[in-house]
Amino acid sequence: MRIVICIENAIDVTQPFQITENQKNIGNCVNILNPWDEFALEAAILQKEKQEAELIVLTIGDEKSDKSLRNAFAMGCDTMIRVDVDPFYLNNSQIAEILAKAFKKVGNPDLICFGKKSIDFETGMTATLVAKIMDLPYLPSITTIDELDTEKIISTFRIDQEKIMTSVNLPAVISVSKEFAEPRFPSFLGTRKAAKTSIIIWTLADLDIGPKKYANPDFNITTIPVKNVHTEMIRGNDNLEIVSMLDAKIKEAGV
Amino acid sequence: MNSQKIVVFIINLPEHPGLLNWQIVSAAQKIRAFSSANLELVVIGNLDNSVLEKAKSYKFEKINVLNIPYTALLINSLFQSLAFFLKTINPQIVLFSESHFDLELAASCSIALNLPLITQVQSIQIKDNILFLSRTILGGKAKQAYKFESASGIFSFKTNAFSEPLEDSLDHDPEIVHVEIEETHSKIKILSIEECENILPIEHARIIVAGGHGLLNSPAQPPNGLSQIEADQWKLNQGLKLLQELANCLGGSVAVSRSLVDSGYAPYELQVGQTGKMVEPEIYIACGISGAIQHTIGMNKSKLIIAINNDENAPIFKIANYGVHADLYEIIPEWIKFRKEK
Numbered sequence: 001m002r003i004v005i006c007i008e009n010a011i012d013v014t015q016p017f018q019i020t021e022n023q024k025n026i027g028n029c030v031n032i033l034n035p036w037d038e039f040a041l042e043a044a045i046l047q048k049e050k051q052e053a054e055l056i057v058l059t060i061g062d063e064k065s066d067k068s069l070r071n072a073f074a075m076g077c078d079t080m081i082r083v084d085v086d087p088f089y090l091n092n093s094q095i096a097e098i099l100a101k102a103f104k105k106v107g108n109p110d111l112i113c114f115g116k117k118s119i120d121f122e123t124g125m126t127a128t129l130v131a132k133i134m135d136l137p138y139l140p141s142i143t144t145i146d147e148l149d150t151e152k153i154i155s156t157f158r159i160d161q162e163k164i165m166t167s168v169n170l171p172a173v174i175s176v177s178k179e180f181a182e183p184r185f186p187s188f189l190g191t192r193k194a195a196k197t198s199i200i201i202w203t204l205a206d207l208d209i210g211p212k213k214y215a216n217p218d219f220n221i222t223t224i225p226v227k228n229v230h231t232e233m234i235r236g237n238d239n240l241e242i243v244s245m246l247d248a249k250i251k252e253a254g255v
Numbered sequence: 256m257n258s259q260k261i262v263v264f265i266i267n268l269p270e271h272p273g274l275l276n277w278q279i280v281s282a283a284q285k286i287r288a289f290s291s292a293n294l295e296l297v298v299i300g301n302l303d304n305s306v307l308e309k310a311k312s313y314k315f316e317k318i319n320v321l322n323i324p325y326t327a328l329l330i331n332s333l334f335q336s337l338a339f340f341l342k343t344i345n346p347q348i349v350l351f352s353e354s355h356f357d358l359e360l361a362a363s364c365s366i367a368l369n370l371p372l373i374t375q376v377q378s379i380q381i382k383d384n385i386l387f388l389s390r391t392i393l394g395g396k397a398k399q400a401y402k403f404e405s406a407s408g409i410f411s412f413k414t415n416a417f418s419e420p421l422e423d424s425l426d427h428d429p430e431i432v433h434v435e436i437e438e439t440h441s442k443i444k445i446l447s448i449e450e451c452e453n454i455l456p457i458e459h460a461r462i463i464v465a466g467g468h469g470l471l472n473s474p475a476q477p478p479n480g481l482s483q484i485e486a487d488q489w490k491l492n493q494g495l496k497l498l499q500e501l502a503n504c505l506g507g508s509v510a511v512s513r514s515l516v517d518s519g520y521a522p523y524e525l526q527v528g529q530t531g532k533m534v535e536p537e538i539y540i541a542c543g544i545s546g547a548i549q550h551t552i553g554m555n556k557s558k559l560i561i562a563i564n565n566d567e568n569a570p571i572f573k574i575a576n577y578g579v580h581a582d583l584y585e586i587i588p589e590w591i592k593f594r595k596e597k
Contacts, residue, residue, distance in 0.1 A: 011550065014529070017393070026393070036531055039262050056583050059579065061355065091373075092365070092371070092372050093372060094275070119394065119400075119530075120393055121393075124358075124374060125372060125374055128359060128368065129365065137441070137442040138331065139443070140359075149557075154446065158451065159329075160271075160273065162449065162450060164447070164449075165445070165447045165448075166330075166446060167441055167443075168443050173331075177523075178523055178530050180363045201533070218403070219400055219401045220402070221398070221399050223366075223397050224391070224395065224397055229560075229576060231573065231574075232578070233572075233578045233579070233580060234577055234578065239585055243580065243586060243589045243593045246561060246586075246595060248591065249577055249592060250462075250538055251559070254537075255461060255462060255537050
């Protein structure tokens, strides 16, 4: 069985970053393997532990993405592929289009796994767009894989207050919820192997995508000023006095 | 610009009333002020009287009714005929809410019409004949504003970013078209649908009482004979019950921080933070939460933040409007008592 896991080299939003002067890009940032994608990797690796499976981790990005690819590989994947395009100025559908071509070139993947969304731009639409372009069934935020063989996947996902169990003939696109399993850390051996393994690089031309001139970004990025909070510590002679003050504060807020 | 069309999708399924959301009409009206386009409504599900009256009062010129059953939405068996329908009406702008089904339809729409899809739009501005649609990115630290000189695209709007539109008089008769939508064979077979425990989605709560690792410091003694893990689980359940009681008194919901979910003590639906939910309630009461950035990303847009923590140096106090340096197990019971006595 061939499983492709699509990852993103995301901006670590818990670290400082700078918006470039032209307000079009982010500079001086720390990149990490998108935390949501770790759940997709874990789901795939758990399947490989149960049956014969080849795990291919794939991303779109420049060489800055290699570290995240190697991290994912070190968790337990077999092959790394990078489509060499800076995705920053691409919109959702353009990214999905490139991915769809890349999955085709991988050669008949049975299962394509995504994380639920990215922590930086949070669109969460890539998986479903890819599925629609490739005319494949899409299972959103699955919490368990109850059965997986070369023919079908039986899995469960949750929408609002309903738990839905479905059976789907492969190939299929899935996104994986955090509830699936706690992702493992890259192993020591895996990390060493990842450092020695070379990454397969594909250009847009390799994917038969013409030298499209993607339009200049039609957006501006600006910082949202940090709310300057003045913290008032509530003190009182006893707890009753404290809670009556707290209660008064929430009443003032009109609730 | 004359033949421009703004199409608004709503979902009206009697068995899932929560999916009906008229807020996007406010967004449509704002965009219409920019592009002077015709306003068309697409009703997925039933055109009942209440929907018809609203559609009239919001001055939709045309109503397209696509009577689609819930399961067809679930297994996504409509893509081809939906794409065909969309191409016949050929809109430049299509607007959606952000339920799972709305987003699935939005994705279909984007592929069918070959228009870019922008999700989680939070505000609309028009300046010097340029339309700006903005969304929050990078964990709430930055804003991405898309610019349009002539608007086209598929846009979805964050829940509660816009208020309900104002209703106008009903002296307006929209054209009503019932569109035949044929299901195609879906590769998805539903085996079972199970109702889950009824947890109020925390992203809709006006008041959130949230608990963190500090809940494990309960002074109560667990019953004898429990292992360490069982004893912690017992303490946590006591703590969560306490928070639930306060939440009930205040009319709010309970949420938790990541550590309680990762260690299996609390369900994922309750998690606030980077790999949980982003919430913006009127009041957020953080009890025994230290305030790691992965947590605060998910709640720092709350209008009023109260932190109760027995660690004076907990980072949560840096973002809280009001802080109480005390043991939550002393403050919360007192607060419940205070509320109940009133």
